[in-house]
Amino acid sequence: MTRDLLGPAPPALDRLPEVAAALAARADEHDRAATFPYEGVAAVHDAGLLTATVGTRFGGPGGGLADTVRILQALGGGDPAVALVTAMTLFTHAAQARAGHWPADAYRLLLEESATRPVLVNALRVEPELGTPVRGGLPATTAVRRAGHWELTGRKIFSTGAEALGRMLVWARTEEDPVRVGSFLVRGGSPGVTVLPTWDHLGLRASRSDDVLFDAVRVPEDDVVGLAEPGADGGRDAVVGAWNALGLTALYLGVARAAQSWLTGFLHERTPTALGAPLATLPRFQSAVGEIEVALNGAERLVTALAEAADAGDPGAAEQAPGAKVLGTRAAIAAVEQAVALVGNNGLTYANPLQRHHRDVLCARVHTPQDDTVLFTAGRAALARRPLTEGN
Structure with a gap:
């Protein structure tokens, strides 16, 4: 497999805005009908993004976790269903780039097919x-x-x-x-x-x-x-866990940004007769939007920084990734919930996309690692660093 077949290095991230816009144009249609967005996956493939994490030794762009975070946040803001199946495929290629566990012939065939059409992979x-x-x-x-x-x-x-x-x-x-x-x-x-x-x-x-x-x-x-044999692999790979945690958190932060974008547009357009000015001019709405902005900025910075650190080989980044998922997905969910609360019935009306963003962002809670597991593990580790002694 040559680089000519899978695209240039680094990954073609410059096409993310146009791809995300194409996904967003049909996201509501697919959500209502619960139909799989084949044309959205094709757009991701045509932009070279579906194989962005294929290793350079296999002729791919060799995209890292930081690249993947950027891709999934952008696609998540367009259509999180497309982003999710893209995530599973990117994670698979990234794991193969690191460890090479696939049989050589099977992976070669996968790459040959991926050069001409979208080939989705999931565990x-x-x-x-x-x-x-x-x-x-x-x-x-x-x-x-x-x-x-x-x-x-x-x-x-x-x-x-x-x-x-x-x-x-x-x-x-x-x-x-x-x-x-x-x-x-x-x-x-x-x-x-x-x-x-x-x-x-x-x-x-x-x-x-x-x-x-x-x-x-x-x-x-x-x-x-x-x-x-069960347990012979020594347990879950922390780096694999970091890709999953940070990549999926980025996806749902993308959903939250899409919700924020709709909210700000609505607040600029909505002009109640009694007010005589857009809702965006009211301090109460300005402060609420500011709270959303600060929370999402912080979560995005955390996810990006840990992804870059993981790419640089920092083992601490992988250890902190599950905690970042807790913080990031909670920020995303809270942001969308606050947006719904701000606009009342308009936020739950099917004609508006905010209700869809609300339903989609709640799915962040079900992905591994789930909050209870992360917090239990983190709490036990913190307590182990300072064992209790008599008199304390």
Whole structure:
């Protein structure tokens, strides 16, 4: 794979405004119908952004976490459903650039396809009984070894972009003694793969995070990533966690900025008869918008600084990333909630996008790592630095 196929280095960030605007133009349409935004993903691909984190050793631009934060915030302000499936793909390429866990032939084919069309990638890990695997447990999805291939059977839920995925990294357990777990590479549309249209959500409706059934799906013997006994990998990679935490926080900050943009426009345009001037001239609204501005500025600065530090190899940045997600997503949610409160019924009217931004930004709470886990871990670490002694 050559750089000519995947685009120039560094990533083509100069096209972000036009791509975000194109996404925003149809975001409401896809939200109302809960339809997947294929044309939005195509726009991201055509701008060279979907492969922005492909490593330079694979002929890609080699975009880092700071680049990814910029991309996801911009796309999140346009259509967060497109931003979310883009995030999963960017995270996958970034992990491969760092560790190279994919089988060489499988990744080469992925890049060849990605040079000519959008190829979305996502890790499917959540199951009906298990829930999210970060809280422990083994998957019910099984992989049985056959002659020259694996046979994959199970069900995954909340599979973002399911109908449009070019590759699925399906977390499963082997039927061996001892058991091993790993991510099995499944092509979208493979025989035995069925996408069930179960997604009926308050927010991110266009993400089509549907259920996926796997019925004796054949997977080539070597197309497995990270196959090992449970716990053999030493736990979750902190750098992977930082990309997830900071990247997704940036996405929802983009949603909050879109809400703020609509709010300021509304306040300039709305001129009550009794006032005889736009609402934007009232000190109460000016102070409220100022509070939103300060909160979002601080959250964006934090996320950007940690992303740049992570790119520079600072291990402390990865450790602080989950806390930044708590602060950043809370700032984003609070900003949109305050905007809704300021404009009353207008903020909850379907004709206005603020209600959509409100529904979408609430989805920030469900992504890993969730607030309770982050705060528990941070609190325990803080207490461990100063153990209690008698008399204190």
